[in-house]
Ligand SMILES: NC(=O)C1=CN([C@@H]2O[C@H](COP(=O)(O)OP(=O)(O)OC[C@H]3O[C@@H](n4cnc5c(N)ncnc54)[C@H](OP(=O)(O)O)[C@@H]3O)[C@@H](O)[C@H]2O)C=CC1
């Protein structure tokens with residue numbers, strides 16, 4: 001028997017790819033497509049809903065899914081500690097329901113975050129650069145924010161000193177945005193899809209960890225892992241790594 005799946009944001013760049021990937025999977029059945037303005041209702045009887053919408057809408061969509069007892073696989077960005085806690089509170093009264101919120105479903109991006117966190121304590125300096133298509137509405141990317149948070153946490157745990165930076169004057173924004181103290185720079189360029197570089201520097205050497213998604217098909221294997229795994233992971237999981245044996 002196939003797992004019934006609904007897609008929210010189905011007409012979007014990611015939503016269209018997810019609908020295709022679900023439609024092509026023998027063990028999954030696409031039962032509903034929802035877009036802006038649609039009533040989610042009972043999510044067309046889906047057991048799992050996938051959300052690739054916009055930061056302003058995703059929390060409401062996920063809370064609706066949880067209230068309906070529908071598992072949720074979420075790729076939309078814009079999550080904060082506060083909105084994640086609202087999901088945890090909703091899940092507390094719906095035992096058995098699973099939600100996975102992952103800033104990036106591409107395996108290379110998951111590994112980049114992991115490798116960057118491993119490397120971070122060995123280098124004096126670290127900066128993150130994310131590069132995306134110019135139709136992206138948020139900056140920096142959710143992946144870059146999460147990468148910087150993981151780097152900062154690893155450095156704090158290891159007692160790594162703050163990275164050196166003698167900048168005293170200059171133009172606003174020239175040093176990027178700070179995420180937990182880590183500089184994050186966002187590039188928007190026609191021709192790109194989704195790319196990230198973590199630059200690490202020590203005396204006499206640098207290490208660059210780079211991931212490139214050249215096509216949105218790169219996210220589909222991870223999304224399908226989320227869809228197939230979410231019922232077996234009740235509660236909130238943040239990051240695809242929680243489903244992988246890393
Ligand atoms: N985790 C991951 O691996 C990835 C995450 N993303 C993230 O996914 C999100 C979507 O990206 P992308 O597909 O490129 O964006 P798009 O703008 O192409 O798609 C978003 C879709 O959601 C629709 N939408 C807006 N509001 C609602 C709502 N309230 N209910 C239902 N649908 C709604 C939009 O409709 P309309 O245009 O009519 O407003 C649009 O069709 C972004 O946050 C992006 O950062 C992207 C790629 C990979």
Ligand SMILES: O=C(O)C1=N[C@H](C(=O)O)C[C@H](O)C1
Pocket residue numbers: 077103104132136137140141142143144193194195
């Ligand atoms: O909007 C995108 O395209 C992407 N969004 C996600 C993010 O903000 O990290 C994931 C990936 O970078 C593509």
